[in-house]
Amino acid sequence: MFYREAGDFRTSYTDDSQTFPITFDRYCYFAILAVAFLVIPFLINDYWANAVLVPLLVWSMAAIGLNILTGYCGQVSLGTGGFMAVGAYACYKLMTAFPDLSIVFCVLFGGVVTALVGVLFGLPSLRIKGFYLAVATLAAQFFLVWLFNKVPWFYNYSASGQINAPERTVFGIAVTGPNVEAWAKYLFCLCFVFVFAWGARNLTRGAVGRSWMAIRDMDIAAEIIGVDPLKAKLSAFAVSSFYIGMAGAMFFANYLGAVEVTEAFGINQSFLVLFMIIVGGLGSILGSFAGAAFLVLMPVLLKNLLAGWLGWDTSIATHFEFIIVGGLIVFMLIAEPHGMAQLWRIIKEKLRLWPFPHAN
Amino acid sequence: MNDSAALMDIRNITLKFGGVTALEDVSFDIQEGEVRAIIGPNGAGKSSMLNVISGFYHPQEGGIWFRGERRPAMPSHRIARQGVARTFQNIALFSRMTTLDNIMTGRVTLMRPNLLTHMLWWGRAEREESEHREKVERIIDFLEIQTIRKTPVGRLPYGLQKRVELGRALAAEPALLLLDEPMAGMNVEEKEDMCRFILDVKEEFGTTIALIEHDMGVVMDVSDRVVVMDYGRKIGDGTPDEVRNNQDVIDAYLGVQH
Ligand SMILES: Nc1ncnc2c1ncn2[C@@H]1O[C@H](COP(=O)(O)OP(=O)(O)O)[C@@H](O)[C@H]1O
Ligand SMILES: [Mg+2]
Numbered sequence: 001m002f003y004r005e006a007g008d009f010r011t012s013y014t015d016d017s018q019t020f021p022i023t024f025d026r027y028c029y030f031a032i033l034a035v036a037f038l039v040i041p042f043l044i045n046d047y048w049a050n051a052v053l054v055p056l057l058v059w060s061m062a063a064i065g066l067n068i069l070t071g072y073c074g075q076v077s078l079g080t081g082g083f084m085a086v087g088a089y090a091c092y093k094l095m096t097a098f099p100d101l102s103i104v105f106c107v108l109f110g111g112v113v114t115a116l117v118g119v120l121f122g123l124p125s126l127r128i129k130g131f132y133l134a135v136a137t138l139a140a141q142f143f144l145v146w147l148f149n150k151v152p153w154f155y156n157y158s159a160s161g162q163i164n165a166p167e168r169t170v171f172g173i174a175v176t177g178p179n180v181e182a183w184a185k186y187l188f189c190l191c192f193v194f195v196f197a198w199g200a201r202n203l204t205r206g207a208v209g210r211s212w213m214a215i216r217d218m219d220i221a222a223e224i225i226g227v228d229p230l231k232a233k234l235s236a237f238a239v240s241s242f243y244i245g246m247a248g249a250m251f252f253a254n255y256l257g258a259v260e261v262t263e264a265f266g267i268n269q270s271f272l273v274l275f276m277i278i279v280g281g282l283g284s285i286l287g288s289f290a291g292a293a294f295l296v297l298m299p300v301l302l303k304n305l306l307a308g309w310l311g312w313d314t315s316i317a318t319h320f321e322f323i324i325v326g327g328l329i330v331f332m333l334i335a336e337p338h339g340m341a342q343l344w345r346i347i348k349e350k351l352r353l354w355p356f357p358h359a360n
Numbered sequence: 361m362n363d364s365a366a367l368m369d370i371r372n373i374t375l376k377f378g379g380v381t382a383l384e385d386v387s388f389d390i391q392e393g394e395v396r397a398i399i400g401p402n403g404a405g406k407s408s409m410l411n412v413i414s415g416f417y418h419p420q421e422g423g424i425w426f427r428g429e430r431r432p433a434m435p436s437h438r439i440a441r442q443g444v445a446r447t448f449q450n451i452a453l454f455s456r457m458t459t460l461d462n463i464m465t466g467r468v469t470l471m472r473p474n475l476l477t478h479m480l481w482w483g484r485a486e487r488e489e490s491e492h493r494e495k496v497e498r499i500i501d502f503l504e505i506q507t508i509r510k511t512p513v514g515r516l517p518y519g520l521q522k523r524v525e526l527g528r529a530l531a532a533e534p535a536l537l538l539l540d541e542p543m544a545g546m547n548v549e550e551k552e553d554m555c556r557f558i559l560d561v562k563e564e565f566g567t568t569i570a571l572i573e574h575d576m577g578v579v580m581d582v583s584d585r586v587v588v589m590d591y592g593r594k595i596g597d598g599t600p601d602e603v604r605n606n607q608d609v610i611d612a613y614l615g616v617q618h
Contacts, residue, residue, distance in 0.1 A: 013493040014486060202481035206489055207473035210465045214454050221452035224414050225528065226440030226469035235475065283456070 041183040049182035057189040063276040063288035065243030071282035073236035074216030079137035081269035082144030086114040087245030088252035103168035107249040114245020115238040122237030148261040165253040176253045185254040281341025290340040367392045373422035382408040396570045400589035406572045415439035443535030455514035466531030519550040539571040
């Protein structure tokens with residue numbers, strides 16, 4: 001009844017192509033933003049920041065990145081972990097080489113370096129696709145992790161082989177390092193994710209996004225009607241890697257504070273992000289958030305449920321957590337192969353017609 | 361026919377796939393503003409000819425002169441930029457994109473998107489999108505597909521998909537429009553609609569059209585000149601009436617049911 005466009009007149013093409021054409025959606029979006037920016041920072045504590053909110057933001061950023069490449073442009077990648085490592089190490093090197101430089105620049109720099117590396121490893125996509133491309137990116141994953149392990153220059157010759165984020169501030173408030181407060185790192189990550197999620201949405205609704213999707217849906221036809229496959233694919237690799245690199249930088253600098261490359265950026269992470277976008281929905285920014293939320297929140301929820309309320313032994317609970325999350329992913333995919341974003345779309349369509357399901 | 365007036369001149373094209381010769385020494389021209397039909401039985405090499413023109417197949421011999429100049433070997437997306445747009449025999453739409461996005465993509469050759477401004481959706485990016493949208497809306501009106509604007513094309517029935525594909529090609533504002541069996545598999549009513557659209561395109565936009573069609577009635581109605589092909593060779597060329605009375609053509613094609 002209330003959820004529809006009736007009375008919502010769009011009088012320009014700009015209005016018609018906006019992200020939330022339905023007024024109700026727009027209000028929801030502003031409400032969520034208000035809560036995220038104005039309420040949560042006052043309520044957040046260390047547990048919520050470290051177990052839920054900061055990882056949620058970081059993984060959302062990574063998921064948006066991979067979704068641009070795989071969901072929008074149709075190029076499969078298993079190199080996400082490796083690309084995150086590039087972002088983390090680039091950020092680290094810049095942070096330590098120029099201690100006075102703003103951390104904002106360091107994170108952006110992590111993204112830019114990763115974009116360049118992404119383009120390099122994206123070159124094979126001009127000749128191969130699908131399964132073969134996945135294998136090529138897998139090689140990138142292993143190569144990059146190996147590189148950061150083997151070359152001490154990357155971790156500044158530290159004895160442990162780890163990299164540690166020194167303290168850096170924004171407006172005098174620490175956002176990295178041992179003394180960082182929960183709300184500060186949350187807000188730092190939130191700003192990045194908000195700005196770049198909005199940027200990704202803009203990119204994907206315009207000419208750039210259409211070229212990517214054209215390549216995804218039918219690459220030969222796309223080229224014949226004038227899409228330059230080289231530009232489309234490499235720009236997708238660049239933008240995707242830029243996001244993933246920033247996610248890696250935040251994962252290292254804000255979230256963990258100290259990382260060891262094999263552990264933090266292994267192949268597991270590549271699969272994790274791939275799960276996120278498949279469960280959330282390929283080719284959807286909202287789906288990237290939904291998938292990241294699903295895979296970040298489920299384990300936390302289950303841990304609390306099994307170990308906390310049911311009083312199970314933690315090691316058994318951990319095993320069951322894996323089994324249940326795995327089962328849920330399979331169930332989700334059988335129930336709705338196009339992910340949570342599609343589910344949401346269907347619900348919205350039903351809502352719009354309610355209570356007259358046959359109108360239209 | 362004056363050679364210099366030809367929009368496209370196709371000279372001595374030979375195209376081989378391993379042992380199969382798909383085209384053998386085929387030459388013809390396409391004049392500015394005309395509807396040029398290519399007819400012939402299945403496997404005659406008609407689609408191969410369009411693929412050569414749009415740069416998807418590379419002939420072993422011969423060349424193509426476009427606007428009086430020999431076209432160097434170049435990838436097909438650059439040929440599209442020269443003003444050659446087409447539809448495909450087996451619809452090749454972007455199935456998960458909406459009708460609107462498909463047709464907007466048709467204008468890719470006319471846009472120069474910049475990653476940064478598009479990310480900010482600001483200034484030139486927003487203006488450009490709106491301007492192109494306006495042009496696309498005109499095509500949507502012209503093809504009478506307003507109601508399916510926001511529908512993913514994969515869900516549309518065949519006849520409508522053909523129409524959207526025509527829209528996508530028109531959106532490029534091409535100098536030369538190639539249509540590969542635009543009416544194949546359509547019922548009489550849909551065929552009539554499509555015929556009307558093709559003639560309207562010619563009249564309203566002045567677009568030069570080369571089309572492949574099996575239905576002789578349609579060919580006689582819409583085309584100015586006809587190329588007849590059989591087994592990869594050109595066996596006839598002329599106005600519909602001339603072609604209809606050509607003995608080779610009657611033997612090879614018109615007389616025999618395919
Ligand atoms: N990509 C290809 N590879 C091999 N043979 C091809 C290819 N494309 C077309 N051919 C062959 O070229 C000949 C002409 O095909 P085509 O141009 O599709 O005919 P038409 O469109 O007139 O029905 C056929 O014998 C076909 O098998
Ligand atoms: Mg054919």
